[in-house]
Amino acid sequence: VGKRAIGIDLGGTDIKAGVVDDQGKILCKISIPTQVAEGRTAIIRNVASAANLARRKGGFAWRQISAIGLGAPGVVEYPSGIVRHNPNLQCLLGQELLQPVMDELDVVGMSMTLDNDANMAAYAEAWIGVGKGRDTLALMTLGTGIGGGLILNGDIWRGAWGAGAELGHHVLFPDGVKCGCGSHGCLEMYGSATALVRRFLETVASGKRSPLATRARKGAEVGARDIDKAAKSGDKLCRNLIEETGRFLGIGAANMFNILNVEMVVFAGGMTASGKMLLDAIRAEAKKRTIPVAMKGAKILFSKLGNDAGLIGAAGYALKQARARKRN
Amino acid sequence: VGKRAIGIDLGGTDIKAGVVDDQGKILCKISIPTQVAEGRTAIIRNVASAANLARRKGGFAWRQISAIGLGAPGVVEYPSGIVRHNPNLQCLLGQELLQPVMDELDVVGMSMTLDNDANMAAYAEAWIGVGKGRDTLALMTLGTGIGGGLILNGDIWRGAWGAGAELGHHVLFPDGVKCGCGSHGCLEMYGSATALVRRFLETVASGKRSPLATRARKGAEVGARDIDKAAKSGDKLCRNLIEETGRFLGIGAANMFNILNVEMVVFAGGMTASGKMLLDAIRAEAKKRTIPVAMKGAKILFSKLGNDAGLIGAAGYALKQARARKRN
Numbered sequence: 001v002g003k004r005a006i007g008i009d010l011g012g013t014d015i016k017a018g019v020v021d022d023q024g025k026i027l028c029k030i031s032i033p034t035q036v037a038e039g040r041t042a043i044i045r046n047v048a049s050a051a052n053l054a055r056r057k058g059g060f061a062w063r064q065i066s067a068i069g070l071g072a073p074g075v076v077e078y079p080s081g082i083v084r085h086n087p088n089l090q091c092l093l094g095q096e097l098l099q100p101v102m103d104e105l106d107v108v109g110m111s112m113t114l115d116n117d118a119n120m121a122a123y124a125e126a127w128i129g130v131g132k133g134r135d136t137l138a139l140m141t142l143g144t145g146i147g148g149g150l151i152l153n154g155d156i157w158r159g160a161w162g163a164g165a166e167l168g169h170h171v172l173f174p175d176g177v178k179c180g181c182g183s184h185g186c187l188e189m190y191g192s193a194t195a196l197v198r199r200f201l202e203t204v205a206s207g208k209r210s211p212l213a214t215r216a217r218k219g220a221e222v223g224a225r226d227i228d229k230a231a232k233s234g235d236k237l238c239r240n241l242i243e244e245t246g247r248f249l250g251i252g253a254a255n256m257f258n259i260l261n262v263e264m265v266v267f268a269g270g271m272t273a274s275g276k277m278l279l280d281a282i283r284a285e286a287k288k289r290t291i292p293v294a295m296k297g298a299k300i301l302f303s304k305l306g307n308d309a310g311l312i313g314a315a316g317y318a319l320k321q322a323r324a325r326k327r328n
Numbered sequence: 329v330g331k332r333a334i335g336i337d338l339g340g341t342d343i344k345a346g347v348v349d350d351q352g353k354i355l356c357k358i359s360i361p362t363q364v365a366e367g368r369t370a371i372i373r374n375v376a377s378a379a380n381l382a383r384r385k386g387g388f389a390w391r392q393i394s395a396i397g398l399g400a401p402g403v404v405e406y407p408s409g410i411v412r413h414n415p416n417l418q419c420l421l422g423q424e425l426l427q428p429v430m431d432e433l434d435v436v437g438m439s440m441t442l443d444n445d446a447n448m449a450a451y452a453e454a455w456i457g458v459g460k461g462r463d464t465l466a467l468m469t470l471g472t473g474i475g476g477g478l479i480l481n482g483d484i485w486r487g488a489w490g491a492g493a494e495l496g497h498h499v500l501f502p503d504g505v506k507c508g509c510g511s512h513g514c515l516e517m518y519g520s521a522t523a524l525v526r527r528f529l530e531t532v533a534s535g536k537r538s539p540l541a542t543r544a545r546k547g548a549e550v551g552a553r554d555i556d557k558a559a560k561s562g563d564k565l566c567r568n569l570i571e572e573t574g575r576f577l578g579i580g581a582a583n584m585f586n587i588l589n590v591e592m593v594v595f596a597g598g599m600t601a602s603g604k605m606l607l608d609a610i611r612a613e614a615k616k617r618t619i620p621v622a623m624k625g626a627k628i629l630f631s632k633l634g635n636d637a638g639l640i641g642a643a644g645y646a647l648k649q650a651r652a653r654k655r656n
Binding site: 075077084085135136148150152153157158159160161162163164165166167169170171172173174181182183184247248251254255256257258259260261262263288289290291292293294296297298 | 403405412413463464476478480481485486487488489490491492493494495497498499500501502509510511512575576579582583585586587588589590591616617618619620621622624625626
């Protein structure tokens with residue numbers, strides 16, 4: 001097995017792809033629109049194009065690429081490879097994704113690996129990120145929802161049927177807000193960026209006042225970034241909401257420590273831009289709720305790989321899988 | 329490695345020990361008091377005695393025994409082997425348990441294994457119990473507290489420092505009842521036998537009426553078994569409380585399915601005597617809250633090994649460890 005792989009991160013808006021070396025260094029990368037509205041065939045063609053564009057941008061021939069890794073949102077059922085439970089790319093539901101992409105690429109003998117995008121990001125963290133050298137970690141990506149990845153014994157934990165590590169869908173408030181998954185009160189409904197905006201609007205509607213609340217009342221569209229900016233500029237209401245998000249996520253982290261005794265919980269995604277204000281709140285809450293022996297030595301950190309975690313992890317995991325296949 | 333091991337289940341009241349063959353069959357077993365009040369040295373001596381008594385009861389010489397497995401409550405820190413977080417046997421805290429027992433037994437070359445009692449019970453279920461042939465399962469023992477064990481990839485999941493699978497200490501109600509572990513609203517505070525009695529007494533105090541409530545008001549001591557009996561005799565209040573316990577445990581099971589995609593969640597311990605009434609409530613709630621792909625094919629069952637699960641698992645796991653040591 002060689003030293004380079006193409007990593008692809010298939011998102012609801014963009015497809016990111018890059019050639020990554022065996023140290024996790026990105027040699028070149030590109031990004032193209034997913035074109036969700038054009039349906040499944042277009043997405044498959046675009047995923048294949050992204051791989052080719054990244055390869056050509058770096059000037060690599062196919063023989064210089066050892067493997068391709070693809071991270072996709074949703075559950076990739078095991079061993080069928082069929083995409084399940086994928087709210088953002090519904091047109092892929094109930095279908096295989098890997099084989100059509102391989103057919104479209106039509107490269108003989110290429111080792112290809114598909115997994116959930118957050119699983120790939122978790123692998124990147126354990127490989128070259130803040131979890132480098134750790135054998136067990138949990139990762140949660142804080143965005144529209146909360147994606148989850150688990151690394152146990154140095155490998156991605158897929159579970160019995162590929163649905164492992166849906167960490168955003170463990171229950172925080174049994175009688176809480178209805179979740180898209182069918183349950184109520186999932187962590188995702190309290191700790192995601194979407195949840196932050198919802199809670200802000202609820203607070204505004206309840207009559208609480210603050211500079212950003214005033215702007216919202218006058219009709220301004222408010223996103224998670226606006227709430228973060230306002231909090232950093234001294235808007236106490238916004239700061240409280242972000243710290244409350246931290247408490248919710250801290251409970252989620254404590255649950256990971258108590259259930260699994262992982263060495264580390266890593267948070268990724270746009271909301272980590274809130275920095276220390278959010279991280280301190282997460283850590284304080286987790287410490288209160290974790291059994292001391294599981295907390296001792298455990299770490300809670302924000303990812304530093306940013307938007308590249310998915311493609312780096314996909315490439316790294318594809319290389320690992322290619323090596324394993326060669327051995328067997 | 330031979331075909332027989334001694335399994336020991338160290339509890340707060342009794343020490344159970346038995347000789348178990350490599351099919352999980354108990355050849356003979358004994359039970360002696362733990363004598364917690366007499367302190368650590370007495371407990372260690374009693375554990376060693378239990379092993380010897382079981383062996384002699386079956387007429388086995390030490391050379392006919394291949395390994396000894398010991399299941400103990402609390403967290404066994406890894407790799408130090410020091411007992412941590414053990415509310416029921418506090419005199420063992422901060423101390424090694426395995427080496428003193430080995431010294432007391434003084435049998436040369438015996439392979440000995442110590443682990444958390446619920447981990448051992450989980451191993452028994454995956455080995456010869458309701459989870460036979462399953463690679464991944466979660467077990468919760470419903471008693472004074474809720475003990476937890478996880479089998480992942482066919483092996484006990486110990487976590488980074490031995491604190492893995494404290495399943496009773498994941499948060500169900502963030503602002504709920506204070507738990508002995510320091511957190512609030514842990515599953516243990518809602519789904520255990522102790523919690524059932526507390527919730528019954530709270531309900532009685534709030535003025536709700538039922539046959540058992542009347543007896544309690546007249547001063548009768550009420551335990552979890554009385555509530556179960558009353559429910560089965562038509563006491564609706566008691567039945568509702570048991571079904572509510574089922575809903576709490578169903579959420580706990582759903583969390584295991586969504587976080588880990590285990591194939592099965594097994595419940596054990598005295599409360600499973602409530603049977604169908606409890607199991608149906610658990611299953612209904614778990615189904616509502618589990619992502620379909622993680623639920624499909626998944627099972628929720630009550631253990632059938634009863635009080636022997638701990639010692640069977642301890643023996644089986646000791647045999648497995650002895651084989652692994654021989655290979656290395």
